[in-house]
Amino acid sequence: MKKYLLLPLLFLTSWVLGQSLDGSWKLVSQNGNAVTNQEYIKIYQDDYFAFGVKNVADNTFIGAGGGPYKFEGDKYSETLDFFTLNPLQIGTTTPFKIELDGKKLVLSANTNNGMLVEIWERVSDAKDDLTGNWVITGRKRDDQISRSTPGARRTVKILSGGRFQWIAFNSETKEFSGTGGGTYSAVNGKYIENITFFSRDNSRVGASLGFDFQVIDGEWHHSGLSSTGAPIYEIWTPYAIGYKPAK
Structure with missing residues:
Protein backbone atom coordinates (compact mmCIF):
# COMPACT_ATOMS: atom_id res chain seq x y z
CA MET A 1 0.00 0.00 0.00
CA LYS A 2 2.80 2.42 0.87
CA LYS A 3 4.27 2.09 -2.61
CA TYR A 4 0.98 3.15 -4.16
CA LEU A 5 0.66 6.11 -1.79
CA LEU A 6 4.09 7.36 -2.82
CA LEU A 7 3.13 7.61 -6.50
CA PRO A 8 0.65 10.52 -6.21
CA LEU A 9 2.99 12.32 -3.79
CA LEU A 10 5.87 12.04 -6.23
CA PHE A 11 3.62 13.21 -9.06
CA LEU A 12 2.45 16.24 -7.04
CA THR A 13 6.03 17.16 -6.08
CA SER A 14 7.25 16.98 -9.66
CA TRP A 15 4.25 19.04 -10.82
CA VAL A 16 4.96 21.81 -8.29
CA LEU A 17 8.67 21.88 -9.10
CA GLY A 18 7.92 21.88 -12.83
CA GLN A 19 5.76 25.01 -12.77
CA SER A 20 7.09 28.10 -14.51
CA LEU A 21 6.65 31.79 -13.77
CA ASP A 22 7.12 32.74 -17.42
CA GLY A 23 4.38 35.02 -18.69
CA SER A 24 2.51 38.07 -17.45
CA TRP A 25 0.91 38.61 -14.03
CA LYS A 26 -1.34 41.20 -12.38
CA LEU A 27 -1.19 42.16 -8.70
CA VAL A 28 -4.63 41.69 -7.12
CA SER A 29 -3.88 41.91 -3.39
CA GLN A 30 -1.19 43.44 -1.17
CA ASN A 31 -1.14 42.76 2.58
CA GLY A 32 -4.76 41.69 2.47
CA ASN A 33 -5.98 44.77 0.59
CA ALA A 34 -7.42 44.48 -2.90
CA VAL A 35 -5.44 46.42 -5.52
CA THR A 36 -7.98 48.31 -7.63
CA ASN A 37 -6.86 51.93 -8.00
CA GLN A 38 -3.47 51.02 -9.42
CA GLU A 39 -2.43 48.52 -12.06
CA TYR A 40 0.68 46.43 -11.44
CA ILE A 41 1.77 44.24 -14.35
CA LYS A 42 4.76 41.94 -13.89
CA ILE A 43 6.49 40.00 -16.67
CA TYR A 44 8.73 36.98 -16.15
CA GLN A 45 10.91 35.52 -18.89
CA ASP A 46 14.37 33.95 -19.21
CA ASP A 47 15.18 34.29 -15.49
CA TYR A 48 14.40 38.03 -15.54
CA PHE A 49 11.42 40.05 -14.37
CA ALA A 50 10.09 43.58 -14.81
CA PHE A 51 7.04 45.37 -13.52
CA GLY A 52 5.36 48.70 -14.16
CA VAL A 53 2.74 50.51 -12.06
CA LYS A 54 0.25 53.20 -13.04
CA ASN A 55 -2.86 54.88 -11.65
CA VAL A 56 -5.96 53.41 -13.26
CA ALA A 57 -7.95 56.67 -13.21
CA ASP A 58 -5.56 58.90 -15.16
CA ASN A 59 -2.74 56.58 -16.36
CA THR A 60 -0.15 58.47 -14.29
CA PHE A 61 3.06 56.46 -14.10
CA ILE A 62 3.96 55.47 -10.54
CA GLY A 63 7.03 53.27 -10.75
CA ALA A 64 8.93 50.30 -12.12
CA GLY A 65 11.39 47.67 -10.99
CA GLY A 66 13.06 44.51 -12.13
CA GLY A 67 16.12 42.35 -12.52
CA PRO A 68 17.16 38.70 -12.35
CA TYR A 69 15.34 36.21 -10.16
CA LYS A 70 15.88 32.66 -8.91
CA PHE A 71 13.09 30.14 -8.38
CA GLU A 72 13.77 26.68 -6.99
CA GLY A 73 11.14 24.68 -5.12
CA ASP A 74 9.59 26.97 -2.52
CA LYS A 75 12.56 29.35 -2.59
CA TYR A 76 12.43 32.51 -4.64
CA SER A 77 14.60 35.64 -4.68
CA GLU A 78 14.74 38.89 -6.65
CA THR A 79 17.79 41.05 -7.33
CA LEU A 80 17.01 44.61 -8.39
CA ASP A 81 18.74 46.06 -11.46
CA PHE A 82 16.38 49.06 -11.40
CA PHE A 83 13.77 50.26 -8.92
CA THR A 84 12.28 53.73 -9.21
CA LEU A 85 10.36 53.52 -5.93
CA ASN A 86 13.58 53.28 -3.89
CA PRO A 87 16.83 53.47 -5.91
CA LEU A 88 18.86 52.70 -2.77
CA GLN A 89 17.64 49.10 -3.03
CA ILE A 90 19.19 48.62 -6.48
CA GLY A 91 21.69 45.78 -6.31
CA THR A 92 20.06 44.15 -3.29
CA THR A 93 18.59 40.65 -3.23
CA THR A 94 15.37 39.86 -1.37
CA PRO A 95 14.35 36.27 -0.52
CA PHE A 96 10.65 35.44 -0.64
CA LYS A 97 8.49 32.53 0.30
CA ILE A 98 6.63 31.50 -2.83
CA GLU A 99 3.39 29.62 -3.39
CA LEU A 100 2.49 28.90 -6.99
CA ASP A 101 -0.70 27.14 -7.91
CA GLY A 102 -1.46 27.37 -11.60
CA LYS A 103 -2.77 30.88 -12.16
CA LYS A 104 -2.19 32.14 -8.61
CA LEU A 105 1.15 33.35 -7.23
CA VAL A 106 1.70 34.33 -3.58
CA LEU A 107 4.94 36.06 -2.56
CA SER A 108 5.75 36.90 1.04
CA ALA A 109 8.84 38.45 2.63
CA ASN A 110 10.08 40.34 5.65
CA THR A 111 11.09 43.82 4.48
CA ASN A 112 12.35 47.00 6.13
CA ASN A 113 8.73 48.14 6.21
CA GLY A 114 7.44 44.93 7.79
CA MET A 115 5.83 41.83 6.35
CA LEU A 116 4.86 42.00 2.69
CA VAL A 117 2.35 39.59 1.18
CA GLU A 118 1.41 39.89 -2.49
CA ILE A 119 -1.07 37.86 -4.49
CA TRP A 120 -0.67 37.86 -8.25
CA GLU A 121 -2.94 36.33 -10.88
CA ARG A 122 -1.61 35.09 -14.19
CA VAL A 123 -2.69 37.15 -17.17
CA SER A 124 -1.23 34.86 -19.82
CA ASP A 125 1.64 32.48 -20.51
CA ALA A 126 1.30 32.72 -24.31
CA LYS A 127 4.49 32.61 -26.37
CA ASP A 128 5.36 33.78 -29.88
CA ASP A 129 8.40 34.42 -32.09
CA LEU A 130 9.53 37.37 -29.93
CA THR A 131 8.95 35.92 -26.48
Whole structure:
Protein backbone atom coordinates (compact mmCIF):
# COMPACT_ATOMS: atom_id res chain seq x y z
CA MET A 1 0.00 0.00 0.00
CA LYS A 2 2.80 2.42 0.87
CA LYS A 3 4.27 2.09 -2.61
CA TYR A 4 0.98 3.15 -4.16
CA LEU A 5 0.66 6.11 -1.79
CA LEU A 6 4.09 7.36 -2.82
CA LEU A 7 3.13 7.61 -6.50
CA PRO A 8 0.65 10.52 -6.21
CA LEU A 9 2.99 12.32 -3.79
CA LEU A 10 5.87 12.04 -6.23
CA PHE A 11 3.62 13.21 -9.06
CA LEU A 12 2.45 16.24 -7.04
CA THR A 13 6.03 17.16 -6.08
CA SER A 14 7.25 16.98 -9.66
CA TRP A 15 4.25 19.04 -10.82
CA VAL A 16 4.96 21.81 -8.29
CA LEU A 17 8.67 21.88 -9.10
CA GLY A 18 7.92 21.88 -12.83
CA GLN A 19 5.76 25.01 -12.77
CA SER A 20 7.09 28.10 -14.51
CA LEU A 21 6.65 31.79 -13.77
CA ASP A 22 7.12 32.74 -17.42
CA GLY A 23 4.38 35.02 -18.69
CA SER A 24 2.51 38.07 -17.45
CA TRP A 25 0.91 38.61 -14.03
CA LYS A 26 -1.34 41.20 -12.38
CA LEU A 27 -1.19 42.16 -8.70
CA VAL A 28 -4.63 41.69 -7.12
CA SER A 29 -3.88 41.91 -3.39
CA GLN A 30 -1.19 43.44 -1.17
CA ASN A 31 -1.14 42.76 2.58
CA GLY A 32 -4.76 41.69 2.47
CA ASN A 33 -5.98 44.77 0.59
CA ALA A 34 -7.42 44.48 -2.90
CA VAL A 35 -5.44 46.42 -5.52
CA THR A 36 -7.98 48.31 -7.63
CA ASN A 37 -6.86 51.93 -8.00
CA GLN A 38 -3.47 51.02 -9.42
CA GLU A 39 -2.43 48.52 -12.06
CA TYR A 40 0.68 46.43 -11.44
CA ILE A 41 1.77 44.24 -14.35
CA LYS A 42 4.76 41.94 -13.89
CA ILE A 43 6.49 40.00 -16.67
CA TYR A 44 8.73 36.98 -16.15
CA GLN A 45 10.91 35.52 -18.89
CA ASP A 46 14.37 33.95 -19.21
CA ASP A 47 15.18 34.29 -15.49
CA TYR A 48 14.40 38.03 -15.54
CA PHE A 49 11.42 40.05 -14.37
CA ALA A 50 10.09 43.58 -14.81
CA PHE A 51 7.04 45.37 -13.52
CA GLY A 52 5.36 48.70 -14.16
CA VAL A 53 2.74 50.51 -12.06
CA LYS A 54 0.25 53.20 -13.04
CA ASN A 55 -2.86 54.88 -11.65
CA VAL A 56 -5.96 53.41 -13.26
CA ALA A 57 -7.95 56.67 -13.21
CA ASP A 58 -5.56 58.90 -15.16
CA ASN A 59 -2.74 56.58 -16.36
CA THR A 60 -0.15 58.47 -14.29
CA PHE A 61 3.06 56.46 -14.10
CA ILE A 62 3.96 55.47 -10.54
CA GLY A 63 7.03 53.27 -10.75
CA ALA A 64 8.93 50.30 -12.12
CA GLY A 65 11.39 47.67 -10.99
CA GLY A 66 13.06 44.51 -12.13
CA GLY A 67 16.12 42.35 -12.52
CA PRO A 68 17.16 38.70 -12.35
CA TYR A 69 15.34 36.21 -10.16
CA LYS A 70 15.88 32.66 -8.91
CA PHE A 71 13.09 30.14 -8.38
CA GLU A 72 13.77 26.68 -6.99
CA GLY A 73 11.14 24.68 -5.12
CA ASP A 74 9.59 26.97 -2.52
CA LYS A 75 12.56 29.35 -2.59
CA TYR A 76 12.43 32.51 -4.64
CA SER A 77 14.60 35.64 -4.68
CA GLU A 78 14.74 38.89 -6.65
CA THR A 79 17.79 41.05 -7.33
CA LEU A 80 17.01 44.61 -8.39
CA ASP A 81 18.74 46.06 -11.46
CA PHE A 82 16.38 49.06 -11.40
CA PHE A 83 13.77 50.26 -8.92
CA THR A 84 12.28 53.73 -9.21
CA LEU A 85 10.36 53.52 -5.93
CA ASN A 86 13.58 53.28 -3.89
CA PRO A 87 16.83 53.47 -5.91
CA LEU A 88 18.86 52.70 -2.77
CA GLN A 89 17.64 49.10 -3.03
CA ILE A 90 19.19 48.62 -6.48
CA GLY A 91 21.69 45.78 -6.31
CA THR A 92 20.06 44.15 -3.29
CA THR A 93 18.59 40.65 -3.23
CA THR A 94 15.37 39.86 -1.37
CA PRO A 95 14.35 36.27 -0.52
CA PHE A 96 10.65 35.44 -0.64
CA LYS A 97 8.49 32.53 0.30
CA ILE A 98 6.63 31.50 -2.83
CA GLU A 99 3.39 29.62 -3.39
CA LEU A 100 2.49 28.90 -6.99
CA ASP A 101 -0.70 27.14 -7.91
CA GLY A 102 -1.46 27.37 -11.60
CA LYS A 103 -2.77 30.88 -12.16
CA LYS A 104 -2.19 32.14 -8.61
CA LEU A 105 1.15 33.35 -7.23
CA VAL A 106 1.70 34.33 -3.58
CA LEU A 107 4.94 36.06 -2.56
CA SER A 108 5.75 36.90 1.04
CA ALA A 109 8.84 38.45 2.63
CA ASN A 110 10.08 40.34 5.65
CA THR A 111 11.09 43.82 4.48
CA ASN A 112 12.35 47.00 6.13
CA ASN A 113 8.73 48.14 6.21
CA GLY A 114 7.44 44.93 7.79
CA MET A 115 5.83 41.83 6.35
CA LEU A 116 4.86 42.00 2.69
CA VAL A 117 2.35 39.59 1.18
CA GLU A 118 1.41 39.89 -2.49
CA ILE A 119 -1.07 37.86 -4.49
CA TRP A 120 -0.67 37.86 -8.25
CA GLU A 121 -2.94 36.33 -10.88
CA ARG A 122 -1.61 35.09 -14.19
CA VAL A 123 -2.69 37.15 -17.17
CA SER A 124 -1.23 34.86 -19.82
CA ASP A 125 1.64 32.48 -20.51
CA ALA A 126 1.30 32.72 -24.31
CA LYS A 127 4.49 32.61 -26.37
CA ASP A 128 5.36 33.78 -29.88
CA ASP A 129 8.40 34.42 -32.09
CA LEU A 130 9.53 37.37 -29.93
CA THR A 131 8.95 35.92 -26.48
CA GLY A 132 12.15 36.58 -24.54
CA ASN A 133 14.25 39.03 -22.60
CA TRP A 134 16.20 41.27 -24.98
CA VAL A 135 18.86 43.96 -24.78
CA ILE A 136 19.54 46.47 -27.54
CA THR A 137 22.93 45.99 -29.20
CA GLY A 138 22.64 47.71 -32.57
CA ARG A 139 21.04 50.42 -34.67
CA LYS A 140 20.99 51.14 -38.38
CA ARG A 141 21.34 54.68 -39.72
CA ASP A 142 21.83 55.51 -43.42
CA ASP A 143 22.31 51.80 -44.19
CA GLN A 144 25.15 51.61 -41.67
CA ILE A 145 24.77 49.34 -38.66
CA SER A 146 26.49 50.46 -35.47
CA ARG A 147 26.99 47.97 -32.65
CA SER A 148 27.43 48.43 -28.91
CA THR A 149 28.10 46.14 -25.96
CA PRO A 150 25.60 46.77 -23.15
CA GLY A 151 27.11 47.11 -19.70
CA ALA A 152 25.82 48.89 -16.60
CA ARG A 153 23.99 51.32 -18.87
CA ARG A 154 21.55 49.37 -21.01
CA THR A 155 18.08 49.20 -22.51
CA VAL A 156 16.15 46.01 -21.90
CA LYS A 157 12.89 44.84 -23.42
CA ILE A 158 11.04 41.86 -21.99
CA LEU A 159 8.16 40.18 -23.82
CA SER A 160 6.03 37.32 -22.54
CA GLY A 161 2.39 36.44 -22.03
CA GLY A 162 1.24 39.03 -24.55
CA ARG A 163 2.85 41.88 -22.56
CA PHE A 164 5.97 43.94 -23.15
CA GLN A 165 8.04 46.39 -21.13
CA TRP A 166 11.17 48.30 -22.09
CA ILE A 167 13.46 49.90 -19.54
CA ALA A 168 16.49 52.19 -19.95
CA PHE A 169 18.68 52.37 -16.85
CA ASN A 170 22.17 52.28 -15.37
CA SER A 171 22.50 49.68 -12.63
CA GLU A 172 25.85 51.12 -11.49
CA THR A 173 24.86 54.76 -11.03
CA LYS A 174 21.20 53.83 -10.28
CA GLU A 175 20.12 56.29 -12.96
CA PHE A 176 16.73 55.59 -14.53
CA SER A 177 16.02 56.98 -18.01
CA GLY A 178 12.53 55.69 -18.74
CA THR A 179 10.15 52.79 -19.27
CA GLY A 180 6.97 51.93 -21.08
CA GLY A 181 4.86 48.89 -21.71
CA GLY A 182 1.56 47.33 -22.60
CA THR A 183 0.16 44.57 -24.77
CA TYR A 184 1.60 43.40 -28.07
CA SER A 185 1.23 40.95 -30.93
CA ALA A 186 3.90 39.47 -33.18
CA VAL A 187 2.46 37.68 -36.21
CA ASN A 188 3.85 37.10 -39.71
CA GLY A 189 6.63 39.66 -39.38
CA LYS A 190 4.33 42.38 -38.03
CA TYR A 191 4.81 43.61 -34.47
CA ILE A 192 2.20 45.86 -32.84
CA GLU A 193 2.53 47.57 -29.45
CA ASN A 194 -0.44 48.94 -27.55
CA ILE A 195 0.85 51.33 -24.89
CA THR A 196 -0.76 51.06 -21.45
CA PHE A 197 1.86 53.00 -19.44
CA PHE A 198 4.71 55.35 -20.32
CA SER A 199 6.93 57.07 -17.76
CA ARG A 200 7.86 59.99 -20.02
CA ASP A 201 4.43 61.01 -21.29
CA ASN A 202 1.21 59.41 -20.08
CA SER A 203 -0.71 61.10 -22.91
CA ARG A 204 0.76 58.36 -25.14
CA VAL A 205 -1.25 55.72 -23.29
CA GLY A 206 -3.76 54.17 -25.66
CA ALA A 207 -1.58 54.63 -28.75
CA SER A 208 -0.76 51.67 -31.00
CA LEU A 209 2.48 51.42 -32.95
CA GLY A 210 3.15 49.01 -35.80
CA PHE A 211 6.57 47.71 -36.83
CA ASP A 212 8.18 45.12 -39.06
CA PHE A 213 10.30 42.43 -37.46
CA GLN A 214 12.61 39.59 -38.38
CA VAL A 215 14.54 37.17 -36.22
CA ILE A 216 17.91 36.78 -37.92
CA ASP A 217 20.55 34.49 -36.39
CA GLY A 218 18.72 34.65 -33.09
CA GLU A 219 18.52 38.45 -33.02
CA TRP A 220 15.41 40.59 -33.29
CA HIS A 221 15.55 43.17 -36.12
CA HIS A 222 12.93 45.82 -35.43
CA SER A 223 12.03 48.61 -37.87
CA GLY A 224 9.38 51.29 -38.32
CA LEU A 225 8.55 54.64 -36.75
CA SER A 226 9.05 55.54 -33.10
CA SER A 227 6.35 57.10 -30.87
CA THR A 228 7.58 60.52 -32.05
CA GLY A 229 7.39 59.57 -35.74
CA ALA A 230 11.14 59.14 -36.28
CA PRO A 231 12.32 56.18 -38.38
CA ILE A 232 14.08 53.47 -36.37
CA TYR A 233 15.92 50.24 -37.08
CA GLU A 234 17.02 48.43 -33.94
CA ILE A 235 18.76 45.13 -33.29
CA TRP A 236 17.96 43.33 -30.06
CA THR A 237 20.02 40.41 -28.75
CA PRO A 238 18.90 37.85 -26.15
CA TYR A 239 19.84 39.36 -22.80
CA ALA A 240 21.86 36.36 -21.63
CA ILE A 241 24.09 36.73 -24.71
CA GLY A 242 24.19 40.49 -25.28
CA TYR A 243 24.62 41.85 -21.77
CA LYS A 244 28.22 41.86 -20.53
CA PRO A 245 28.37 42.61 -16.80
CA ALA A 246 31.48 44.17 -15.33
CA LYS A 247 33.84 41.65 -13.75
